[in-house]
Amino acid sequence: MTLRQPSRKMQGTKPLSQSAKPSETSQKPAVLVVDLDGTLLRSDMLYECFWSALGRDGWSTVRAVPKLREGRAALKRALVDISDVDVRTLPYDREVVARIEAWRAGGGKAVLATASDQKLGEKIAAHLGIFDEVHGSDGTRNLKGAEKAAFLEAQYPDGFTYMGDSAADLAVWRSASHAISVGAGRRVVAALDSGETSAEHLTRDAPPRALLRAMRPQQWLKNLLVAVPLIADPGIGPGAILPMIGAFIALSFAASAGYLINDLLDLGDDRSHPRKRDRPFAAGTLSPQFGTLAIPVLLAISALISLLVSPALLGAVALYFVATVAYSVKFKQHTLVDICLLAFLFTLRIIAGGIAIGSILSVWILAFSMFIFYALAAVKRLAELTDTETATRMTSRRGYIAEDRRIVSQMAIASGYLAVLVLALYVDDPLTQEKFGSPWLLWGVCPLLIFWISRMVLKADRGLMHDDPMIFAVTNAASRWVIIFCGLLVLGAVVL
Secondary structure, eight states: OOOOOOSOOOOOEEOOOTTOOHHHHHSOOSEEEEOTBTTTBSSOHHHHHHHHHHHHOHHHHHHHGGGGGGOHHHHHHHHHHHOOOOGGGSOBOHHHHHHHHHHHHTTOEEEEEEEEEHHHHHHHHHHHOOOSEEEEEOSSOOOOTHHHHHHHHHHOTTOOEEEEOSGGGHHHHHHSSEEEEESOOHHHHHHHHTSSSEEEEEOOOOOTTHHHHHHOGGGGGGGGGGGHHHHHOTTSOGGGHHHHHHHHHHHHHHHHHHHHHHHHHTHHHHHTSTTGGGSHHHHTSSOHHHHHHHHHHHHHHHHHHHHHHOHHHHHHHHHHHHHHHHHHHTGGGSTTHHHHHHHHHHHHHHHHHHHHHTOOOOHHHHHHHHHHHHHHHHHHHHHHHHOHHHHTOSOOOOOOOGGGHHHHHHHHHHHHHHHHHHHHHHHHSHHHHHHOSSGGGGGGHHHHHHHHHHHHHHHHHTTOOOSOHHHHHHHSHHHHHHHHHHHHHHHHHHHO
């Protein structure tokens, strides 16, 4: 059986606790009981089901939350019924799987005992084919902690070895004949070693900067658009720099919260993607529980910084976040609407920059931004459609098909060229002539943009663009030179 697994493997076991007696370690019981969340699986199925359900049927998911009043087991059952988690692509821990297979090969019985819902446990057991029995929460009883310990004691009176990962498993380990911890924290390991049950520990490498990767700081480059109003209105004094930095930081943290939500909603889709399956949540290097808890923290930081700049900026950042979530939850599934919303989100960054520094944006700037960012959003979709691996995947939350490449390409070119036309009209505007010392230098930006847009579309159509267009623009050598020359021309127009 072939399983899709994360590349990171568990390390070996450390020596048994010194308190363990030889007889305890040499005569282990024939039953191995394995926990699911955080042990067999590098994830948490409660949160997996919640985000899967939210992406599939948001309203039903919201209505299911009050089930928590009936207990966690009732909520788990409700979320399982709404969600559609693909158990084939879950991030199983291959070292734990190997341990279970070796146990069964030696004549022992393997049991999956999980606080996750019974239905989900049975699906996972059927997929892996390595368990003799499955026990899970049933909608009324939450099989966790002391409840699980009592159940297992009654079910296996001759003793059992228990493999778990968290403090909630300590009650079970006290009832077990032998304990195996998997990636447990220091306090859990210390508690196990100080107990009477013989114990061994499987350690996992801490994923380096997993949360930072999930926050996608490289995407913060897009928030430099808050500086556009300052460039377009060079007469504003240096006092605008600090509010502009505040707007950049506030948008960046709000954007990271949006990226976490997007990745949690796209778990199933990302795991079937040739590159996105290495994202922290999809690969299992970052728990969806941790990501879910990080979202309100990021939003609180963003809101505080926004409010320190101005209440109006807080409103703009809040609108940006709401639009981002709406895009992730609903509108990214609708053709053309998703492109329009992406263009709006880019333009909203510029508006937020104008609000932060108190600048009234020119209609030319707003029109240019809508056209140029519509073009870039279309290029993004074109690149995805041209990627043959992506275009032929069975799992996709997009509304496009490979045959849409031609029309999407035309939209990108037309919108990009219109942006250049708007820029030319802006340069020719008398008010622009008054703001800049050498406005004639801005004319040089127009042919450079025509070349840049044409090249971006060509690269995307040939399948040579594997990143977000904005990231590609700053990592591709030719694009970088275009950006540098455009920057020099604009700088010259301001200072000369």
